[in-house]
Amino acid sequence: MRYEEELIDEVREKNDIVDVISSYVSLKKRGSNYVGLCPFHNEKTPSFSVSRDKQMYYCFGCGQGGNVYTFLMEYNRLSFVEALQELAKRAGVELPEREQTAEEKQQADARLTLRDMNKEAAVYFHYLLKSKRGTQALVYLKDRGLSDEMINQFGLGYADIYRDDLYQYLKAKGFSDYQMKESSLVNIDTVKGNYDKFFNRVIFPIMDINQRVIGFGGRVMGEGEPKYLNSRETILFDKGRNLYGLNYAKRSRSKSLILCEGYMDVISLHQAGFTNAVAPLGTAFTPNQAMLLKRYTNEVILSFDSDGAGVKAALRALPILRENGLRGRVLSMKPYKDPDELIKAEGQEGYQKRIEEAESGRMFELLVLYGQYNQQDPESRTEFIHEIAKKLAQIEEPLERQTYLASAANRFMIRKNDLENLVNRYGLGYQYEKVNEQYKTPPETEERRQEKKKSNKNQPQRLLLTWLVEHPEMYQYIRAYIGADDFIEPLYHSVAIMLFEQLDNEEKINPAAILSRFTDAEEQKEIAAIFNTHLKYGLSSEDEDKALSDVVRKVKLASIEDEMVHTSDIVRWQELLSLKNKMQKFSISRS
Structure with missing residues (x-):
């Protein structure tokens, strides 16, 4: 069975889109909408708009758009049912028991299989570290000053020197080649043979905030490149939306969180009692990670290395923190290289003193300038x-x-x-x-030119739908001349059917309800674009009538011409020709 549309609508209506998205993206009110930095692409100027009236979001930079369901599905990589369940729980709506569709079951099984495989791999890596085969890796960790307690708490492990060691282990556990390939743990290659992604490396399991292993990081033993290697992204693992150590740091009673550079920094700080330390996952700090931090704190202390790369990383992170409503402070590591060196030299008290003396983010930026x-x-x-x-x-x-x-x-x-x-x-x-x-145009490309050509052809249909959404009172002046069947673009036709039904029943226009009837991601983006096309405001009533008349005329004439091309009935063809002549003179007057 599938969930009833009425129940889907009820859950959506009880979850205001501005409130939901605000827990992931820092939004500021601008006019009737809310704007912020888009979480789906990197940008410096906010182009992500959320409308409380329409219960929709749209990014004018990358074109991502949809309703509250779409946002959770895209942001958290959820299926529709998982997004529905999360929002139902948030709103206190009890969902009836239901059977999964074949596709939902396949997705759920894939997630469960990957979680099981990650867990098995983590257990095996940890076992190897404690075995004779892992002696070199264990000595390395001990030389870095890590205690057995920390090694066990973070589940550290070792990937053996044999290139297919994990592959053979997982195969013996019953996992197929296809499942291993999707896991990012093993490379399945019919030519070179099957081999592990990680070998001869200290392994750092990466956990989500619910303590589940979602990926791995590995540091090479001895010489070799890259020094650190991370899992590629999977259905469970998104590097830009997770932080190493947050599963423990979120429990800290500290008012702030410490952001450092790498896995070893986090573990060293936790061992020294600073259990509020986290780190990015081998990539530059992202806005999504900033919003993840914002769920637990309002202040972030940057504890990056004291070298030039560390300074640059801090300068990149500070504006991201500010844009997402977080205070940033920068801890001085000098004359030491990293947190581990500092703590070994000055102890816990010395590091705590550095935290208390940390510069505000803006003053740090000015001090860097001073030194230049x-x-x-x-x-x-x-x-x-x-x-x-x-x-x-x-x-x-x-x-x-x-x-x-x-x-x-x-x-x-x-x-x-x-x-x-x-x-x-x-x-x-x-x-x-x-x-x-805000008004800079992106560079023209062949793809953009083709999109623009298609957009211009369908623009009257899209514009008329937008007009009716923003000015439903105009429907009474055009309903006798145009219907849903006059929208010849298939997607617009589907939207028009539902929109005209709302207008005929004199209901409040609900773009989000229309959007929820579509499941294809590309269709949802296109519909979001329809409802976020901007109309020209400030026109006189007479000019508005002329503009609307022109749009209706273009939509109707395109519909007539399309039918004339496809009809072989001469009588109908003559009727259409007569109607075409009439519509060429069509105009609206509300006076």
Whole structure:
């Protein structure tokens, strides 16, 4: 059995899309909508829009869009039923027992199989570490100062030097070649033979927040590249949406979380009592990881290596934290390289003192700038002051900007009035640049040109649907001239049937309900685009009538011409020709 549409609608209606998405993406109110950085592609200027009225989201940058179900499915990689169950639980709606469809059962079985395989692999790797075969790896971990307790807690292991060791083990456990290939643990190759992804490496199992193994990281023993190797992404594992150690750090009673660079940093800090430490998974820090942190804290302390790469990583992470509503502070590691060295030299108390003295994110950025200029050279110092002013001008909140301005003037010995004048001057240019950034057009490509051609052809149909969604009162003026069958693009025709039904029944227009009737991801994106096409506002009533008349005329004439091409009935063809002549003179007047 499948869930009834009424129940699906009830769950959707009880989960406001702004409230749900706000727990994953930092949103700010702009007009009637909410905007933020898109979680589905990297961007610096927010183009992700969420509408409470339409109960839909849409990204004007990458085209991703849909309703609350679509968002959870895309963001958390869930099936529709899993998204429904999660939202039902959130809203307190009890779902009846139901049988899974064949496709749902296949997806659920694949997830369960992969979880079982990851668990078996983790147990085997840990066993090898404690065996004679893992002596070298265990010595390496002990030399790094890790205790047996930490090795066991994080489930550390060893992948043997034999290239098909894990493959043979998993095969003996009953897993097929196909299942192993999908797991990212084994490479199935009919030419080269089957071989393990990890061999001769210390293994770091990666767990989700529910303590389930979703992937692995491996550090090579001795010389070899890459030094660190991670699982590729699977149906369970997304590097940009998980953090190493968060399964333990989320239990910490600390008000902040510590973000460091790698697996060993996290384990060393946990061993020293800093159980609030986490790390990205071999990639640069992402907005999705920032929002994951935001579920547990409002403040993140960056504890990156003291070298140039560590400084660059901090400079990249700080704006991401800010954009997602988190305070960022930067811990100074100097003169030591990493947290492990610092703790060995100064102990737990020394590291705690560094946390308390950590610089605010913005001040850290200014200090980095300070070190890039020769403060003894007048020309270089002038350039530095201009760069400081540009940075301060980007602070949108007036009180915060004034606070940092006063602090920077005092710290870098700059006359406050001079710095303030510069900040105000750059502030005007920054705001102008920020406004214009929203209207930049992406570069034209052949694919974009083809999409544009198709879009232009179907634009009247799409525009009419949008018009009726935003101005349902106009339906009474066109209902006698146009119907759902006049929308000849198949997808638009399906949407028109449901939209016209809502309008005929004088219901409140519900785009999210229409969207939920479609399961194909590409169709959902296209429908979201339909309902997020912008109309020109500020027109007079007369100009609006002319514009709507033009759109209706184009849709109807295209429908007539399409039928004329496909009909062989001469009488019907003459009727259509007569109707075409009439529609060419069609106009609406509400006066």
